[in-house]
Amino acid sequence: MIPYSRQDINQDDIDAVVDVLRSDFLTQGMVVPEFERAVSSYCGVQHAVAVNSATSALHIACLALGAGKGDLVWTTPITFVASANCALYCGATVDFVDIDPHTYNMSVGRLAEKLASAAKTGRLPKVVIPVHLCGQSCDMEGIHALSRQYGFRIIEDASHAISGRYKEERIGNCRYSDITVFSFHPVKIITSGEGGMALTNDALLAKRLRLLRSHGITSDAAEMQARPPLEIWNYQQTGLGFNYRMTDILAALGLSQMRRIGEFLARRHAIASRYDEALANLPVVVPWQHPESYSSYHLYVIRLKLGEIGRTQREVYDALRAAGVLVNLHYIPVYRQPYYEQMGFAVGYCPEAERFYSEVISIPMYPALAEAIQEQVVLAICGALGA
Numbered sequence: 437m438i439p440y441s442r443q444d445i446n447q448d449d450i451d452a453v454v455d456v457l458r459s460d461f462l463t464q465g466m467v468v469p470e471f472e473r474a475v476s477s478y479c480g481v482q483h484a485v486a487v488n489s490a491t492s493a494l495h496i497a498c499l500a501l502g503a504g505k506g507d508l509v510w511t512t513p514i515t516f517v518a519s520a521n522c523a524l525y526c527g528a529t530v531d532f533v534d535i536d537p538h539t540y541n542m543s544v545g546r547l548a549e550k551l552a553s554a555a556k557t558g559r560l561p562k563v564v565i566p567v568h569l570c571g572q573s574c575d576m577e578g579i580h581a582l583s584r585q586y587g588f589r590i591i592e593d594a595s596h597a598i599s600g601r602y603k604e605e606r607i608g609n610c611r612y613s614d615i616t617v618f619s620f621h622p623v624k625i626i627t628s629g630e631g632g633m634a635l636t637n638d639a640l641l642a643k644r645l646r647l648l649r650s651h652g653i654t655s656d657a658a659e660m661q662a663r664p665p666l667e668i669w670n671y672q673q674t675g676l677g678f679n680y681r682m683t684d685i686l687a688a689l690g691l692s693q694m695r696r697i698g699e700f701l702a703r704r705h706a707i708a709s710r711y712d713e714a715l716a717n718l719p720v721v722v723p724w725q726h727p728e729s730y731s732s733y734h735l736y737v738i739r740l741k742l743g744e745i746g747r748t749q750r751e752v753y754d755a756l757r758a759a760g761v762l763v764n765l766h767y768i769p770v771y772r773q774p775y776y777e778q779m780g781f782a783v784g785y786c787p788e789a790e791r792f793y794s795e796v797i798s799i800p801m802y803p804a805l806a807e808a809i810q811e812q813v814v815l816a817i818c819g820a821l822g823a
């Protein structure tokens with residue numbers, strides 16, 4: 437069986453985890469801040485807050501930006517459900533902006549239209565969450581310009597995109613956003629088993645993110661409130677937070693993986709080039725790359741030219757799975773999930789997203805995918821397409 441994605445763990449990764457297991461601190465030790473520093477310096481951003489998942493990072497990012505009841509949060513329908521659920525956790529309302537037909541990211545044209553009409557009804561979003569699908573950056577300059585015009589905040593969901601670049605700079609530097617979020621789930625670019633990180637250049641946001649990550653508790657005397665006769669010991673809860681902390685065991689794995697990130701990126705690009713070439717003459721569309729972006733290639737998605745293939749998407753998908761290639765589908769438009777349909781979203785809400793959904797398949801893409809296995813995948817695809 438050939439998975440669509442999987443982690444790549446070597447002896448150094450294992451040794452790093454074992455070292456922490458033998459140390460004094462399994463959590464709240466020194467490895468978490470070390471991992472945070474490694475990621476922030478790699479991305480060129482001021483602050484990094486490690487948490488136990490990207491979902492947690494998205495949740496506290498929304499809270500840190502003040503999203504709450506009565507507020508609107510907009511994202512793309514072609515993403516993992518967590519990009520939208522984070523707003524619901526805060527009591528905010530979610531809406532979706534249709535995708536660009538070439539990059540499959542949130543369309544800046546559609547966003548501009550939706551903002552113009554929302555401005556007329558006073559229903560502008562508080563936060564917009566663009567997602568760098570497959571690791572290719574959104575048009576952040578365009579989204580940022582609109583945020584200035586309409587006064588919304590930006591969270592980049594870069595769960596797919598650590599190591600990717602936009603206009604020659606690393607994704608995660610927050611040049612065009614308030615907060616950027618990464619995921620370290622095993623299928624993503626680097627892993628800590630489970631884990632995520634929220635990055636920002638805003639010291640106040642970083643402070644809020646840190647408080648929210650750990651119960652709303654601070655142990656920094658400067659942040660505590662002097663309240664005689666209530667005596668202050670070594671910590672104080674100043675707000676309501678969660679336990680979203682990352683353990684040092686997992687941070688050690690993440691830190692070790694950071695040392696290999698360049699190698700992972702190079703291998704993903706080599707695999708993508710081989711696919712681009714091998715699939716060029718088949719009735720599929722390979723991922724188009726914007727000249728201003730350098731993808732991390734978390735996913736390699738192909739679109740089936742169904743008019744030229746005498747088979748349905750389902751038949752192609754099933755044929756590949758039967759051939760041992762565990763293809764996947766990224767993604768069903770979030771608003772087509774039963775939970776969202778029950779909020780009133782209907783089929784056809786974002787036509788470009790639905791077209792994408794009806795044609796797309798994710799084929800295997802991970803650093804350890806050997807050339808011989810990749811050839812097997814290509815043969816299976818030819819067979820499944822009847823080509």
Ligand SMILES: *Cc1c(COP(=O)(O)O)cnc(C)c1O
Nearest residue numbers: 489490491516518595619620621
């Ligand atoms: C994986 C993923 C998440 C959630 O990441 P976790 O670390 O598993 O919580 C959020 N958004 C996108 C786009 C993802 O792909």
